[in-house]
Amino acid sequence: MDTADQPTLADVAERAGVSVATASRALTGARPVSDDLQRKVREASKSLGYRRNTVASSLRLQRTETVGLVLPRYTTTFLSALIESVSDGLEHHDMSLVLRYSEPDAVHDRENIESLIGRRVDGIIICPPSLEVSRESIEAAGAIPVVQVGRFVETDRSDSVGLDEDRATSMLVAHLADRGAGRILVVGLDADATADVRRIRALQATGALRGVSVSAAEFTGAVLDGGIRAAERLVSEYASGDDGWSGPDALVCANDDVASGVLAVLRMRGVAVPGTVQVASLLDLAPGREDHSTTTLRHPWPEMGREAVRLLIDAIGRGSDRVARRVSLAPQLVPGSSTRP
Amino acid sequence: MDTADQPTLADVAERAGVSVATASRALTGARPVSDDLQRKVREASKSLGYRRNTVASSLRLQRTETVGLVLPRYTTTFLSALIESVSDGLEHHDMSLVLRYSEPDAVHDRENIESLIGRRVDGIIICPPSLEVSRESIEAAGAIPVVQVGRFVETDRSDSVGLDEDRATSMLVAHLADRGAGRILVVGLDADATADVRRIRALQATGALRGVSVSAAEFTGAVLDGGIRAAERLVSEYASGDDGWSGPDALVCANDDVASGVLAVLRMRGVAVPGTVQVASLLDLAPGREDHSTTTLRHPWPEMGREAVRLLIDAIGRGSDRVARRVSLAPQLVPGSSTRP
DNA sequence: CTTTTGCTTGCAATCGATTACCAAGGAGTC
DNA sequence: GACTCCTTGGTAATCGATTGCAAGCAAAAG
Numbered sequence A, B: 001m002d003t004a005d006q007p008t009l010a011d012v013a014e015r016a017g018v019s020v021a022t023a024s025r026a027l028t029g030a031r032p033v034s035d036d037l038q039r040k041v042r043e044a045s046k047s048l049g050y051r052r053n054t055v056a057s058s059l060r061l062q063r064t065e066t067v068g069l070v071l072p073r074y075t076t077t078f079l080s081a082l083i084e085s086v087s088d089g090l091e092h093h094d095m096s097l098v099l100r101y102s103e104p105d106a107v108h109d110r111e112n113i114e115s116l117i118g119r120r121v122d123g124i125i126i127c128p129p130s131l132e133v134s135r136e137s138i139e140a141a142g143a144i145p146v147v148q149v150g151r152f153v154e155t156d157r158s159d160s161v162g163l164d165e166d167r168a169t170s171m172l173v174a175h176l177a178d179r180g181a182g183r184i185l186v187v188g189l190d191a192d193a194t195a196d197v198r199r200i201r202a203l204q205a206t207g208a209l210r211g212v213s214v215s216a217a218e219f220t221g222a223v224l225d226g227g228i229r230a231a232e233r234l235v236s237e238y239a240s241g242d243d244g245w246s247g248p249d250a251l252v253c254a255n256d257d258v259a260s261g262v263l264a265v266l267r268m269r270g271v272a273v274p275g276t277v278q279v280a281s282l283l284d285l286a287p288g289r290e291d292h293s294t295t296t297l298r299h300p301w302p303e304m305g306r307e308a309v310r311l312l313i314d315a316i317g318r319g320s321d322r323v324a325r326r327v328s329l330a331p332q333l334v335p336g337s338s339t340r341p
Numbered sequence C: 001c002t003t004t005t006g007c008t009t010g011c012a013a014t015c016g017a018t019t020a021c022c023a024a025g026g027a028g029t030c
Numbered sequence D: 001g002a003c004t005c006c007t008t009g010g011t012a013a014t015c016g017a018t019t020g021c022a023a024g025c026a027a028a029a030g
Helices: A009-016 A020-028 A035-048 A054-061 A076-092 A106-118 A134-140 A165-178 A194-210 A224-238 A256-268 A301-318 B009-016 B020-028 B035-048 B054-061 B076-092 B106-118 B134-140 B165-178 B194-209 B224-238 B256-268 B301-318
Strands: A066-072 A096-102 A123-126 A146-149 A159-163 A183-187 A213-216 A250-253 A278-281 A295-298 A326-329 A332-334 B066-072 B096-102 B123-126 B146-149 B159-163 B183-187 B213-216 B250-253 B278-281 B295-298 B326-329 B332-334
Touching: A009 A020, A009 A035, A020 A035, A054 B054, A066 A076, A066 A106, A076 A096, A076 A301, A076 B076, A076 B096, A096 A106, A096 B076, A106 A123, A106 A134, A123 A301, A146 A301, A159 A165, A159 A301, A165 A194, A165 A250, A165 A278, A165 A295, A165 A332, A183 A194, A183 A224, A194 A213, A224 A256, A250 A256, A256 A278, A301 A326, B009 B020, B009 B035, B020 B035, B066 B076, B066 B106, B076 B096, B076 B301, B096 B106, B106 B123, B106 B134, B123 B134, B123 B301, B146 B301, B159 B165, B159 B301, B165 B194, B165 B250, B165 B278, B165 B295, B165 B332, B183 B194, B183 B224, B194 B213, B224 B256, B250 B256, B256 B278, B301 B326
Parallel strands: A066 A096, A066 A123, A123 A146, A146 A159, A159 A326, A183 A213, A183 A250, A250 A278, A278 A295, B066 B096, B066 B123, B123 B146, B146 B159, B159 B326, B183 B213, B183 B250, B250 B278, B278 B295
Antiparallel strands: A096 B096, A295 A332, B295 B332
């Protein structure tokens, strides 16, 4: 039984013939210790295979060197890039990552935060599962710094890292306009959802500057099937006889899945892409897969993770006198064969 | 300052007019407390917004309700399914997940384990980054239960969950044989790597039962380019003039990437798939994307995660008197358009 | 030679929750 | 009525590391 337990600092101290205080100081370097004892303690520590008990240390120091990361469960694919970069960033600061998935319901979301607070994490990075639900969860964190990533809930307590939406939309519109597009139709954005409305407005604003008209198709869902349905309607409405096309000359899809559906239908129905219609996507769902069949915007998840960690570490160090900061990062445009070269 | 700190059990006890012992008992239910005091303590707790300090509790109980998950960094795509299912399983037991990525080098791997031990996690789930490196890391865990998942390092200390390789290979060979394949060529497996040799052997063994010959192509790498190179060689060797084909009538690729490369080349060179040659993959790299262009084996990552948690929780409860257990799960065959219907 | 300064080292308190142990009071038994 | 048994509450020790305070000792200053 005795051998199974991890050795404690007291064991090390006894073996080295010093007090626990000295042993602690020798190992942490909190205060100087004579070379002789320093060496003895180190040797004792090594020979016993001593490992500092982080739990006890955390209790005393009121600091756990742990950060909670709360992510929504859906769209897991591209969040793994975020997890990795956050993990890397934290490792760089000798901190650990406690991961938790959230559902878009208030109770579960709140429980996640409560549990992390109970663990006394030093900070929290959260991608709010829903724009309505998370505000009070975030505020419940109280003195614990919170950084939101990917999405925003308005709060004056927390920093946030997100996509530069304006830049994203303008990059895409410019890309299409440069390639001759004059009428853009948006597919897969919901004109009844706040965030989507903002995106549509941004697309229109940029379009106006370039003399491009931008309108939104009726919302049929931001998934593959939605793209298929939307494209079917387009074809039946605008394709006249053979090769005639009186519809928009560019389609901006909410994401790659929608774009895939759209592309499949257009090709099947003989509408030339990118000859007659160009297609692009606002969100790369599968970064890492070098596909290039669709021109798309790659969200800077790794950079967002790094930035979130930077903000959080900074906020932890700074204490409570802080102003909410907001960092926006530009996406990367990945040209594909669905727009002209 | 005082309001910023979390309230402690002592605060609750004072407010309720009882001792901390009673407050603790009322909240944990460790021992019965009279209804009157029970109510008072609960009210005090709620009105103060008390949250048990898990750090202090862990120190006293010698149990952190935390599990470490160590994953290799590469091939992130399909590990996210594992992370999710492990997370779910643990949440079900009110345990937290500490995530850590490993590199295939011994020092880093060891540090990960040491750090988790320092945090006094109750158990560890690990996907060994390399078959050579991780053994002593795992053994360093000592009394802390370890479950390996996805890959195995021989140890008598740890349970493991993995793919039922024999079943996997036989499912695939049977699928091809049922569809008329008589000569199977394996692409993307390395005849110099132990694990791959075992797979090739298993394929051959199953083939023998069905009267199918199985041989392995020279190793050109288990990536897209490797598939391309392998297919180019095949075509130049076996395609005679137009439509003649004297090569194998089925290709088993190490994974979807290899298969994609193979398919691209075969189609470009006019070899009919699945008419002349059928193609299948041993490993679905992007589960969740419903592609169906390639017949593939989907590894049961969610189930593996669940099983790993089950084994670990069991091992934690059981203490040290345990025998290494090994659970093998069958993959799921997902038919695609690269083999005959 | 004495006093002061400076550096090490040890003692004991501390972080917050849990629990072994003790004491008091009530119920039940002979 | 005296005794035991059971329930409930409090006191204080405990988990393991860190650190304020003070003591001890040597070198430097007077």
